[in-house]
Amino acid sequence: MKCDVCGRAMRRWSVPPTAQEEKIWSCSWCHAATHVGGEWFEIARPSYLPMEMRWERAAADGLPADVSHAFGIFDMTLCGIQEDDMSPSDCWWLPERENACGACREAALVIDERWPQAMRGEEARVSVARRPGAR
Incomplete structure (x- = not known):
């Protein structure tokens, strides 16, 4: 998976997925995280924090x-x-x-x-919510 913040390759955490089948990916360079799956999201990308x-x-x-x-x-x-x-x-x-x-x-x-200024806004990283009824 490619990091949406810096464009580098992300690495998957070696922990088993949660009960909601969530997988976590992190960028070793900028430390951005992406959560795939889970109860509410298809893709969750936490925003920048100071x-x-x-x-x-x-x-x-x-x-x-x-x-x-x-x-x-x-x-x-x-x-x-x-x-x-x-x-x-x-x-x-x-x-x-x-x-x-x-x-x-x-x-x-x-x-x-390493976080570009353009990626620091609350709405800079896009999350994709699960469609109702989708699994």
Whole structure:
């Protein structure tokens, strides 16, 4: 699948589809996500979010408690740490906090700059809703 934001190839998440048969694709370059299937959408493309609203804090047993890492894609932090039990937490990762990982902050800035201004509007990415009665 080709990324609608930057045009690069997207990679499918290696997790089983959800009960609604949703598959998730992410772009390794700009981190745009595309969800295919699901209960309400044929194709769902979440819109751009600024850095301070885009990333969740990573949670894993092997991560130090005194450093806040951003959960990226493919079960890795933005700075490249990968743990078997890593998942996003229920908390935002806030890049301006003193304990935010500097390498995650730098990666988040680079990723943010990769989104063209034209793709940052709320209506810039088109989602396709499922037709009533279609399966």
